[in-house]
Amino acid sequence: MTFWHQALAISRKDIRSYYGKPPLITWGLMFPGVLLLSVYLKDPGTYLQVSPGVLAMTLLFASTSMSAIVITFEKRAGTFQRLLLAPLHLQTIILGKTLSAAAYGLATTLVLTLGLAVLLGLRLTLPGLFALGLILGAVLFALLGLMAAVVVREVFEAMTLMNFFRFPFLFISGVFMPVAHLPAWLQPLAWVSPLTYIVDLLAYGINGRAYFASPWLPLAVSAAFLLLFAWLAAATFRRRVYA
């Protein structure tokens, strides 16, 4: 039992309780699906160029929304207190909540990828790298959502707070426009956005090439972001939850 079993128990409960919530379906699946379809209808030849970005965006919105919704719902209902009263390490709670949110982001993005493959003929050049990018992105963004949710009370507050960084991320991280095409003064901002590196990894997975010359750089930076966010999430939880 202990650490992993308890974390998985938290995740399983969240999956059972929250996967059908309307905001998750809207932000996680419908929004990116409709966006990709509209890009395809406008120009079927270029949708492959934007698909890594839209898939990364799906991952971002689904994972952050899931973790934010779960935490804010449970804080309002008082059920989050149940976790704090149970004999669990703080890291167990964070891992459990992160896993369920990351799993949701992964599942949503995989459904969209499968839809693209079946309907529009998407093929993966480097599937291993694509999977690694998805997993890293899902965990990273779930931790980001967790941090946002723990400092607010209502779901709409969490969504508003997250949109302060989610939408800017979309514009500076190579989702719709390659980073190289950004104005020079904006490019440094792209380097501090974790989405930039996830988009790059997915681009490697789909097209076999991307902005960075080697996939090792986005892999290493994503891993560093993951460690940083895990540390920040633990610090935020400790400060805000037991206050």
Added chain:
Amino acid sequence: MRAWPSVLRPLAMTSAPIIAVSGLQKSFGTLRALDRVSFAVRGGEIFGYLGPNGAGKTTTINILCGLLPREGGQVSIAGRDIAQDPVWVKQRLGVVPDASNLYPELTCRQNLEYLGELYGLTKAGRRTRSEELLTLFHLADKGATPFAALSRGLKRRLTIAAALMHRPEILFLDEPTTGLDVPSAKALRGLIQRLNRTDGVTVFLTTHNLFEAEELCHTVQIIYQGRTLAAGTAEEIRQKVAGHTVLEIAFDKPVSAAWWQEQPLGGTPVVPANGRWRLELGQQDLHGALKTLLTQAEAAGLRLTHLQASGASLEEAFLALLQAQQPTEGRAT
């Protein structure tokens, strides 16, 4: 009444404190919520922690359960400090918050089994234990019902059942009967007593209901504005306001309130209570008041059918203690 199966870990009544709190301090901004509060709870007893709204009761529970950090003082639970050993201590605690807060979308059985999993019970152990508790709390037919669909009384019962899932040594109950109807509250009190008597669970109880505290608690502590006003058994606390006597009187014939107003008895105005008349006197007035009463009754052709003189109830002692304090605004809950 159904027999009470011995499904909880037996714990012998001990004289050693299972909870020892010394000089506990906590502030919220400039508000001093707890000001050097100390107490000890013996293993196997029901300890009542009483006080008006904002006295600091929930703050104390939250600190003892690891939900809030303390700013000063010592806290030992089963020999360890929750700030140092939170996981070890929490494994030994069952907590029933003032609001029933189980997962609304999960069924009663799923709620119990999920919490069992968090407390490290095996799959078989969780199943057995949840069925035991559903039976014990007369919820066996509600096992597949979502928590959100239960009545308030049933929610309360399931919340207490959930707190017992891992067989805790200490049960914290924060206002357990608030909002319940009279039969549900009475049934719950019976359940708390049986948990304590049959299974030796130490109970830390906060309540506004002083009759409840008097009925259930072995020892009580009254706090007000974060400070201890009194501590001891209910009898010891009643004696703190010694000199206070309550008279209950009934005659063979009806008398009016106007008749009572003419009688120079002293004490509080006489009021009807449960078909009798009730007044409160200082104990030094008792002899004179009774003498006057009997003389006046005889003159009016009345015969006493009931006369009862008693000391202050815990509630009256509580109110007397509070009245002796200076009121201050804006306390923690």
